[in-house]
Amino acid sequence: MWKRLSVLWLAVRGDAKRLWYALGHPEAPAWLKAGTAAIVLYLLSPVDLIPEMIPILGVVDDLVIVPTALRWLLSRLPADIRDHAEARASGAKPQSPWKPARR
DSSP: OOOHHHHHHHHHHHHHHHHHHTTTTOOOHHHHHHHHHHHHHHHOOOSSSSSSTTTTHHHHHHHHHHHHHHHHHHTSSHHHHHHHHHHHHTTTTOOOOOOOOOO
């Protein structure tokens, strides 16, 4: 299981960081949290579309489904939350969404 998760992490590292920062935004929609929980449950669930016992195909389904689901969730984010997550993931310090800007 750890090998599957480490290979998957290499594939979704950037999208996972953006999703994490989007979840931390105070205006993150409830559907984003539910979708993220569904992805995590799918990853940790012993039930899989293609069993892991089939050598290569068992990992390939996770490498297709999880990144596709992450990108689908990220593409439906409101623009301000998406920009905030992009800025945080790139290492820039974005303007805080809950504090007024200083002049």
